[in-house]
Structures are given as structure tokens and as C-alpha cells.
Amino acid sequence: MNCETLEELLSAYIDGEVTAEERQTVEQHVASCVSCRATLQDFSAVQTLSKMLPVLDAPQGFRQRVNGRIEQQSRGRIWEMKWVPRFAFGTIALLLIGASVMFWHWRQTPQTQPAQYTAAIDVYAEDILFEDVSVTTESLFSTDTAGGVAEEFLDSIETGSTETRQPVLRSSGFNRGIV
Known part of the structure; x- marks a missing residue:
């Protein structure tokens, strides 16, 4: 296994989300590669430190405010996009009417x-x-x-x-x- 492929598996290896075959491959490569062993140690240190951090609760009403902003932004985007099809339809209709009038006038002349x-x-x-x-x-x-x-x-x-x-x-x- 090369180092690039191993780097993709390191995070999953630390979290215990790899198969037995992948675990064995990672351990064999880390035993023979100094740079990948150092990367694995760095990932392990980050995981250990993140587990030491206290779990914080979000303030009351935080979810509702975030969801409200998401809905407001999505509604704004939909409203902004509504004029595009109307403008395109209006332009096409105007072109068709203009072409029809010109053709009718040409036929009547x-x-x-x-x-x-x-x-x-x-x-x-x-x-x-x-x-x-x-x-x-x-x-x-x-x-x-x-x-x-x-x-x-x-x-x-x-x-x-x-x-x-x-x-x-x-x-x-x-x-x-x-x-």
C-alpha cells in the first residue's frame, strides 16, 4: 500500500471504522513507514484532545433561529428566481408576437x-x-x-x-x- 492510499484510511482507522483486512494493511504499512507513523500519531493526539473537551449545550432557541434563517434564505432565493422564467416566457412571447405581426403585414402587403x-x-x-x-x-x-x-x-x-x-x-x- 502506498502512503496516499493510507492517508485516506487513517481517520477511519482511528475511529475504528475499517474492516479487519484494512486494519491489518494499515498496521503493516505504519510499521514500515516513518512518515505515515508520525501522521497516525498526530491523528491519535487530536482525537485524544478532542475527547477531553467539555460538551457544550447550545443556547435555548438556537435551533429555531438557525432553521428560521435557513427557511428565510431559501424563500428569498425562490422569490428571486421566480422572475427568471417569467422574463424568459415574456421575451419569447414578445418575439413570437413580433414575428407574427411582421409575417401578417408581409402577407397583407x-x-x-x-x-x-x-x-x-x-x-x-x-x-x-x-x-x-x-x-x-x-x-x-x-x-x-x-x-x-x-x-x-x-x-x-x-x-x-x-x-x-x-x-x-x-x-x-x-x-x-x-x-
């Missing part, structure tokens, strides 16, 4: 701008197909060509007008059934 431009381009394409108009980039929003239809269409959406321009089929070789 009309996504008309892309549809407006798509419709304007569709009208412009129909004008090109059925009126045999040459296509240029400048003519898309020019008012003096068929492309002005796109701008007219966007203006009608902004003003709320329900008038729509019907394309006219010209004899340009296009068959409406193919388109």
Missing part, C-alpha cells in the same frame, strides 16, 4: 408591382404581335408608339381606371390561334 409590369409587358407584346410595330428599347414607354400602352396601363392602375385597350388584329401574317 399587395405584391402588385411585379404583376403590373408583367401586365404592361403582356399588353405591349400583344400590340407588337397584332399591330406589327417594330420593337425598340426606347419604345417601351414612349407615348408616340404602341409601347405607350405599357405606360398607359401603369397609369390606369395607379388611377384605378378600369378601361383596357383591346389589341387590334392586323393582317400581318399572324394567326391569333397560334399566339
